[in-house]
Amino acid sequence: MSAPSGSAAHLDAILPQVSAERMAATVSALAADDFTGRRVGTAGGAAARAWLVAHLANLGATVDTDDFPVRNVPELYAAPTVVWGKGDTSTRLTFGREVAVHCASADTSEVRRGPLGVAGSGDPAGRWLVVPTGGNPLDAARDASGAAGLLLSRAVDADGWQYTVLAGPDPGPLPILTLDAGTHRAVLAAVTGKGWCSANTPLRRRDVTGTNIHARFPAAQAGGIEVLLTAHYDGVGDRPGLRQPGASDNASGVAVVLEAARILAAARPVGVGVGVALLDAEEVGALGSAHHSQQLQAGDVRPLVINVDGAGLLDQAAAVEAGGPAHALLALLDQAGRHTGLPLAAGPVASDNRRYAAAGLAAVGIGAGMAGYHSPADTPDRVDPHTLEAIARLVVATVCLAASTHATVSSSIGDKR
Numbered sequence: 001m002s003a004p005s006g007s008a009a010h011l012d013a014i015l016p017q018v019s020a021e022r023m024a025a026t027v028s029a030l031a032a033d034d035f036t037g038r039r040v041g042t043a044g045g046a047a048a049r050a051w052l053v054a055h056l057a058n059l060g061a062t063v064d065t066d067d068f069p070v071r072n073v074p075e076l077y078a079a080p081t082v083v084w085g086k087g088d089t090s091t092r093l094t095f096g097r098e099v100a101v102h103c104a105s106a107d108t109s110e111v112r113r114g115p116l117g118v119a120g121s122g123d124p125a126g127r128w129l130v131v132p133t134g135g136n137p138l139d140a141a142r143d144a145s146g147a148a149g150l151l152l153s154r155a156v157d158a159d160g161w162q163y164t165v166l167a168g169p170d171p172g173p174l175p176i177l178t179l180d181a182g183t184h185r186a187v188l189a190a191v192t193g194k195g196w197c198s199a200n201t202p203l204r205r206r207d208v209t210g211t212n213i214h215a216r217f218p219a220a221q222a223g224g225i226e227v228l229l230t231a232h233y234d235g236v237g238d239r240p241g242l243r244q245p246g247a248s249d250n251a252s253g254v255a256v257v258l259e260a261a262r263i264l265a266a267a268r269p270v271g272v273g274v275g276v277a278l279l280d281a282e283e284v285g286a287l288g289s290a291h292h293s294q295q296l297q298a299g300d301v302r303p304l305v306i307n308v309d310g311a312g313l314l315d316q317a318a319a320v321e322a323g324g325p326a327h328a329l330l331a332l333l334d335q336a337g338r339h340t341g342l343p344l345a346a347g348p349v350a351s352d353n354r355r356y357a358a359a360g361l362a363a364v365g366i367g368a369g370m371a372g373y374h375s376p377a378d379t380p381d382r383v384d385p386h387t388l389e390a391i392a393r394l395v396v397a398t399v400c401l402a403a404s405t406h407a408t409v410s411s412s413i414g415d416k417r
Helices: 005-017 020-030 033-038 045-056 135-140 180-191 247-267 286-299 327-340 353-358 385-405
Strands: 061-078 081-087 089-092 099-103 108-118 128-130 149-153 176-179 195-201 203-216 225-232 272-279 304-308 317-325 344-346 363-367
Touching: 005 247, 005 327, 005 385, 020 045, 020 247, 033 045, 045 203, 045 247, 045 272, 061 286, 081 180, 108 180, 128 180, 128 195, 135 149, 135 225, 149 180, 149 195, 149 247, 176 180, 176 195, 180 195, 195 317, 203 286, 225 247, 225 286, 225 385, 247 272, 247 304, 247 385, 272 286, 272 385, 286 353, 304 327, 304 353, 304 385, 317 327, 317 353, 327 344, 327 363, 327 385, 353 363, 363 385
Parallel strands: 108 128, 128 149, 149 176, 225 272, 225 304, 304 363, 317 344
Antiparallel strands: 061 203, 081 089, 081 195, 099 176, 108 195, 203 272, 317 363
């Protein structure tokens, strides 16, 4: 089914206003040094938030912020010092590439040195235990009383980085380090050759405050449709000696939402209300959207939610995940994709959209690639301007079509209700 002629004419008039250059500038701004990777509860996150609040106010929105508690955020307060060897030979490992600290590690600031061993074999006391590939570190820790720590194998990305994780299990009793596969094999082989390891794991947990940003544009007329555009603005944050800009994840999604809001604020179709929620603490378990979705549920407010998580590099089709009673919203998105020429495919978008869907709201998540995920390689130059433009056009078209095609179009993407 094609778009009604009025909607099509309206879309054709405003879609050329989408600016890839403006969005690229937003990505660069949010990935700048001053914002230090935008981890929840940091000065860099607060600076990014102030910048975003001012940006939305300049668009004519009524903007407010909403705080919520975030517990036990892991923070690496120094780069680990990790050296291993056999006999008198030694090799110092490069932090972020050959070695990283596991998010379930105990906090150990002082360097521990001990002989190498294999988890589950022999006396663990005082030894750095190599966990065989595929082994569970929590299981290994339970059988490693008195050990110096655990050494796990972990894959690196195409750029050679171990990605940063903030969400995970509670810390265990032992220091835990992750090694790239080649280093892990070499260290495991050294167990029987008088191998040793010397290392620390300076990883503490902090209770911090997360802060969501809410922007409201003129409300829909009585009986109209409310659309909520969302994206998380937090990142995993810088690590000691390593910048992690968070350009694709998720400055790109924020840039898309801001651009769509800018256009829709000036050319919103009659009968559609537009709101924006820029969410904090997604990287520690989508806590910002959990907080907001509960507020909406308690207030019996039921907007259509469109969440953008990663608009860095489109690979043939944008991934779409629908949740909640999203059939009508998914149909709108499907039609918008056809109108703008953007292929869509059902695929996992494991982000804030799931929290809104779990609260019973119609929600879709849109994802279009992330280069350098959670690593120093997530830089603005790797965010594709054409991808930004394509996703922003899709979002704008979906909102505009909501005025006249609500619940009338079938979808081929797939619907999880």
